[in-house]
Amino acid sequence: MQSVRRVAVIGGNRIPFARSNSRYAHASNADMLGAALDGLVARFGLAGQRVGEVVAGAVLKHSRDFNLTREVVLGSRLDPHTPAYDIQQACGTGLEAAILVANKIALGQIEVGIAGGVDTTSDAPLAVNEDLRRTLIQLNSARTLGERLKVAAKLRPLQPFKPEIPRNAEPRTGLSMGDHAAKTALRWNVDRQAQDELALRSHQRLAAAYEKGFFDDLMTPYLGLTRDQNLRPDTSLEKLGSLKPVFGTKGPDAAQATMTAGNSSPLTDGASTVLLASEEWAREHHLPVLAWFSWSETAAVDFVHGDEGLLMAPAYAVPRMLARAGLTLQDFDYYEIHEAFASQVLATLAAWESPEFCKERLGLDAPLGSIDREKLNVNGSSLAAGHPFAATGGRIVATLAKLLDQKGSGRGLISICAAGGQGVTAILER
Numbered sequence: 001m002q003s004v005r006r007v008a009v010i011g012g013n014r015i016p017f018a019r020s021n022s023r024y025a026h027a028s029n030a031d032m033l034g035a036a037l038d039g040l041v042a043r044f045g046l047a048g049q050r051v052g053e054v055v056a057g058a059v060l061k062h063s064r065d066f067n068l069t070r071e072v073v074l075g076s077r078l079d080p081h082t083p084a085y086d087i088q089q090a091c092g093t094g095l096e097a098a099i100l101v102a103n104k105i106a107l108g109q110i111e112v113g114i115a116g117g118v119d120t121t122s123d124a125p126l127a128v129n130e131d132l133r134r135t136l137i138q139l140n141s142a143r144t145l146g147e148r149l150k151v152a153a154k155l156r157p158l159q160p161f162k163p164e165i166p167r168n169a170e171p172r173t174g175l176s177m178g179d180h181a182a183k184t185a186l187r188w189n190v191d192r193q194a195q196d197e198l199a200l201r202s203h204q205r206l207a208a209a210y211e212k213g214f215f216d217d218l219m220t221p222y223l224g225l226t227r228d229q230n231l232r233p234d235t236s237l238e239k240l241g242s243l244k245p246v247f248g249t250k251g252p253d254a255a256q257a258t259m260t261a262g263n264s265s266p267l268t269d270g271a272s273t274v275l276l277a278s279e280e281w282a283r284e285h286h287l288p289v290l291a292w293f294s295w296s297e298t299a300a301v302d303f304v305h306g307d308e309g310l311l312m313a314p315a316y317a318v319p320r321m322l323a324r325a326g327l328t329l330q331d332f333d334y335y336e337i338h339e340a341f342a343s344q345v346l347a348t349l350a351a352w353e354s355p356e357f358c359k360e361r362l363g364l365d366a367p368l369g370s371i372d373r374e375k376l377n378v379n380g381s382s383l384a385a386g387h388p389f390a391a392t393g394g395r396i397v398a399t400l401a402k403l404l405d406q407k408g409s410g411r412g413l414i415s416i417c418a419a420g421g422q423g424v425t426a427i428l429e430r
């Protein structure tokens with residue numbers, strides 16, 4: 001049996017992220033993922049090469065996109081003999097894709113692979129309602145004019161044409177991600193000021209990273225955008241503090257609502273890709289290794305029957321991964337915690353600092369403790385960059401790998417919360 005091998009992160013490429021219904025309003029998932037992949041292929045000289053596997057996905061996709069990743073590969077300059085498939089694990093999709101590719105490389109099943117993710121809320125798969133859908137399918141398979149007229153007679157005006165619009169909500173609770181997070185914010189006493197400060201830092205740090213040219217070799221301009229469109233370098237605590245709460249604004253706790261458009265990640269369109277390979281492949285292709293993809297862990301919480309917050313699964317995944325890796329929470333030079341909402345990042349950090357949570361929920365004798373906040377999301381994160389659900393994992397892996405490469409040594413933690421009560425986490429090392 002093949003022993004486990006080291007997995008190299010060679011680099012990444014994404015397109016700038018756009019605000020929903022804006023620059024990329026007419027771009028499809030395939031267009032955007034294709035653009036991110038084309039940039040990666042060009043950057044690393046992969047044209048005409050057969051890559052072991054391309055794994056990517058989208059959280060929201062049309063039925064025509066049933067084989068999205070393979071279609072994108074066929075439209076790319078990669079050798080068409082490159083296999084590809086889709087995965088979907090909500091906001092964890094991009095990172096989970098990287099884990100799948102990394103595992104195959106580690107086991108010696110492939111030498112090189114590409115992970116990616118894409119999402120658009122502008123081109124959401126709006127479906128017709130159940131009655132109309134069934135009638136249209138029958139209409140399509142009717143063989144005679146008489147049969148067609150009989151089926152068509154079922155189409156009564158207006159009401160049946162009411163579309164089913166995808167909602168950013170949990171099917172089992174009916175609550176949006178934001179409303180779930182608002183409950184968690186209350187549970188952990190996360191105050192408004194701390195959320196706004198985190199949001200401000202995210203914008204300031206992302207802006208500074210752009211100024212330094214950090215993203216120059218991680219991004220391909222697309223449809224006129226050269227930077228993430230949501231970035232607001234001129235935002236301030238005053239502006240953020242003036243915004244009205246938008247989540248947790250109904251029910252008995254409405255007066256304590258703290259989550260606004262400024263301290264929540266915005267609805268976003270975009271795509272990202274990451275190139276992973278074995279050490280041997282990297283050497284043969286004369287490509288430097290940015291970082292090693294060394295550990296991963298996925299967890300889920302029962303937010304339906306239990307009292308745990310919908311987005312709290314990383315609070316469980318990270319300690320399990322640390323235990324396996326023999327590390328403490330403080331053994332990191334960088335922490336990349338996906339900013340779904342500022343309150344979510346702060347609630348997760350509070351849970352790791354809490355002796356009760358760590359004892360009762362994690363079974364630990366002592367809390368994981370606090371982290372050095374200066375090491376958290378040093379180049380900004382989803383509050384400033386935006387969050388095209390499945391594309392966030394690739395953005396983070398590429399960013400962290402480059403940070404570690406620039407530092408020359410060290411370790412970085414990735415933590416991504418996801419719908420359905422899931423959390424996907426990983427460690428990169430250099």
Ligand SMILES: CC(=O)SCCNC(=O)CCNC(=O)[C@H](O)C(C)(C)COP(=O)(O)OP(=O)(O)OC[C@H]1O[C@@H](n2cnc3c(N)ncnc32)[C@H](O)[C@@H]1OP(=O)(O)O
Binds near residue numbers: 199240263340
């Ligand atoms: C696992 C996970 O990741 S879960 C997370 C999944 N993602 C989500 O749930 C998405 C959550 N976000 C949303 O649903 C939406 O972005 C909302 C509801 C928060 C906001 O939507 P919108 O109201 O359309 O946002 P919009 O961009 O118009 O902002 C509203 C106002 O805030 C202002 N604003 C937003 N951010 C900032 C900022 N950083 N600084 C200053 N002002 C700001 C805007 O300028 C706008 O002001 P205006 O009304 O005067 O024009």
